Amino acid sequence: MTKIFLLALLTTLMTGCASQAQIAKLESYEWTEFTCSGFLTWNDCRQEARTICPKGFYIADQLENYTIQRRTVSIACKK
Secondary structure: OHHHHHHHHHHHHHHHOEEEEOOOOOOOOOOEEEEEEOOOOHHHHHHHHHHHOOOOEEEEEEEEEOOOOEEEEEEEEOO
């Protein structure tokens, strides 16, 4: 019974460690994927995206893994 409890707990923790949001996906734009890892926040990632795309940007495939502190996002610069 203890093994079943530990397996259920591990499954719950693994499920809660990753989140994904599909915000936009525009096929006519060139998409760039970059990673913000470590102690960087999503605001830090957006600031980095602003330096790449000064006119603004679209976001897609925003993925976060809490276990390894890794954030990956795809951006497309507005034209």
